[in-house]
Amino acid sequence: DPASNTEKFRDALVALDLKTGAFKWRYQSSNHDLWDRDNPSQPSLVDINYQGKPQPAVILPTKTGNLFVLNRLTGEPVYPVEQVKVSTDGIKGEQYAATQPVSSLNFIPQPLTEKSMWGITPFDQMACRTTFRELRYDGNPWTPPTEKGSLIFPGNIGVFNWGSVAVDPQRQMLIAAPVRLAYKYNLIRRTPETETQRTFTKDGTPYWNENFHGDYAIHIQQMASGLGIPCIAPPWGRMVGVDLTTGKTEWLRRVGTTKNLKTSFLPGRFPLGFPMGMVAHGGPLLTAGDLVFHGATADNFFRAYDSTTGELLWQTELSAGAQATPSTFMGKDGKQYAVIAAGGHGSLGTTAGDSVVAFRLK
Numbered sequence: 001d002p003a004s005n006t007e008k009f010r011d012a013l014v015a016l017d018l019k020t021g022a023f024k025w026r027y028q029s030s031n032h033d034l035w036d037r038d039n040p041s042q043p044s045l046v047d048i049n050y051q052g053k054p055q056p057a058v059i060l061p062t063k064t065g066n067l068f069v070l071n072r073l074t075g076e077p078v079y080p081v082e083q084v085k086v087s088t089d090g091i092k093g094e095q096y097a098a099t100q101p102v103s104s105l106n107f108i109p110q111p112l113t114e115k116s117m118w119g120i121t122p123f124d125q126m127a128c129r130t131t132f133r134e135l136r137y138d139g140n141p142w143t144p145p146t147e148k149g150s151l152i153f154p155g156n157i158g159v160f161n162w163g164s165v166a167v168d169p170q171r172q173m174l175i176a177a178p179v180r181l182a183y184k185y186n187l188i189r190r191t192p193e194t195e196t197q198r199t200f201t202k203d204g205t206p207y208w209n210e211n212f213h214g215d216y217a218i219h220i221q222q223m224a225s226g227l228g229i230p231c232i233a234p235p236w237g238r239m240v241g242v243d244l245t246t247g248k249t250e251w252l253r254r255v256g257t258t259k260n261l262k263t264s265f266l267p268g269r270f271p272l273g274f275p276m277g278m279v280a281h282g283g284p285l286l287t288a289g290d291l292v293f294h295g296a297t298a299d300n301f302f303r304a305y306d307s308t309t310g311e312l313l314w315q316t317e318l319s320a321g322a323q324a325t326p327s328t329f330m331g332k333d334g335k336q337y338a339v340i341a342a343g344g345h346g347s348l349g350t351t352a353g354d355s356v357v358a359f360r361l362k
Contacts, residue, residue, distance in 0.1 A: 011037055013060050013068075015075060025075030029062045031097035034090075034145060035185070036156035036220070037063045041164035041283075048172055048244045050078050057244075061165050063158025064141050065108035065178060066101065069244070079247060080104045090144025091187060091216075100142050105247045107159055107178040107240065111139040112151070118233035124225030131223065131231065135184060145185040145218060153232075155183025156220055157347075163283025163296060163325045167244070168307065174242040175292050175307060177255060177280040182223040182232050187216045228264035235277020237297060239284070241310055251310040255280060256297030259317075262349035269351075273299065281345055283325035285338065291361075293338045295322025298348050302326075302340050302357070318342045320353025336361045 008026065011033045015024040030037045041061040048057050048069070058072035069079040083099035090096060102108065114132050119125030137143050137151035144150065157179060165176040188199045190211070199217040201207050209218045223231045230236055235254040243250055256278030261270040282296030291313070292305040302322050303315040323345035328338050337358045344352035 007032065011039055013039065013043060013058070013070070013075075015072070027060070027068065027070055027075045029060060029066060029068060029101065030064065031100055032095060034094070034096075035142070035152055037158070039063075040158070040162045041160045044165055044167050045072060046167045046169050046244070048078070050245060050247075059165065059167065059174070061160035061176065063154065063156070063160065064100075065106050065154060065159035066103040067105045067107070067160075067165070067174075067176070067242075068101075068103050069105060077103070084140075086140060086142040087138050087144055090146055093215075094144075096144060105242070107176070108141060109154060109159070109180050112137065112153055112182065112232060116233065117231050119225050119231070120227065120229055124227050124229065127225050128223070128231035131184070145187050147187045147189060147216075149184055149186045151182055151223060152185050153182040153223075154179070155181055155185075155222065157181055157183075157279070157281075161281055163281070166284040166286035166292065168286050168288075170288070171307075172244045173250070173286075173307065174244050175239065175284045175286050176242070177237060177239045177284060177294065177296060179237050179279050180232065181230060181236055181279060184219075184221045184223050186219040186221075188219060189216055190214060226264070228262075237278045237280045239280075239292070239294065239305065239310060241307065250308075253305075253310040253312075255294065255303070256301070257299050259299045259301075260351065261298060279348060281323040281348055285326040285328060287328060287336075289361075293326045293328075293340070295324060295326060295340045295342070297322075298350055300342075300351055302342075302359075304338075316359075318353075318357060319351070319355060320344045321348065321350025323348060323350060331360070 011030045012026045012028045014026045044059045060068040088096035117128040135149045135151040159178045200219045239255045240252045241250045254277030257273035259273035278297045280296035285293040290307045292307045295302045304313045320342040321344040322342045324341040326340045339358045342355045344350045
């Protein structure tokens with residue numbers, strides 16, 4: 001029911017009066033979400049001077065790749081938002097939204113083609129091309145999931161996930177780490193006989209997306225070759241600097257290497273660090289001294305960049321994956337410290353750990 005609170009507040013940023021709890025406004029980042037497009041990125045509050053006009057803004061990064069910049073007092077878009085037409089056919093009985101919102105400030109990845117399919121050998125590239133031909137793909141992020149199988153790009157890990165973005169309120173600069181990964185979504189019809197049975201997960205493992213008692217289970221897998229390598233060409237992860245007064249991208253660089261990557265063709269982790277640009281799960285930390293600290297990438301490294309150019313200034317390898325957002329503080333010695341939690345990430349397959357590591361700035 002489009003008029004229900006379930007639909008009205010699905011994938012929504014909501015503003016409440018802090019003193020009374022009264023509802024002020026809501027803004028939905030997607031319409032009738034069928035793709036796991038929740039908003040895992042925390043909003044950022046900043047006053048910006050967009051096109052010469054002061055704006056009390058809130059910025060919401062999304063899995064689709066939109067960066068919604070809203071007036072935080074009213075919920076109205078500061079950067080223009082267009083409702084684009086999308087497909088409304090998928091499975092019988094499902095309701096589909098006819099449009100989806102696209103912000104003028106976005107990092108929605110370019111559409112894929114069969115020629116976009118990639119591999120480290122001709123054989124896995126050909127396998128990826130075959131998979132591409134077998135899947136439904138409408139050339140945008142809102143291809144309806146189907147029983148036959150649909151290509152969803154970006155997938156449920158999203159372009160932006162936990163960690164969100166960092167903002168320099170003085171320089172009016174936004175730093176973000178967009179991800180590019182494609183996924184396969186397969187709907188599995190349930191019957192009265194199978195409503196409580198596992199359809200694709202094994203006993204003793206989590207039963208995510210089995211949707212017991214529902215009409216369908218949904219099997220979500222990364223679109224990868226038999227070697228466990230993504231079917232789309234790198235970079236899979238980048239870092240970007242955006243001027244919020246204009247929306248212009250000032251710089252865009254790959255982040256992360258293949259070192260410590262978990263694959264299906266090696267007994268251990270990949271030993272070499274090719275600068276492919278890796279998936280990052282965690283946010284950047286931006287300092288007043290024009291530094292960006294960032295862990296998050298799947299290679300277990302913690303790095304510092306020049307926020308004005310994106311140039312890599314320093315890096316160190318940690319004992320575990322740093323899929324977290326760094327923090328900073330001033331010590332009793334008058335020195336500034338950058339701190340990162342290195343605990344690893346199960347879905348990314350990074351090394352597990354339980355460390356909190358601090359680095360002193362010179």
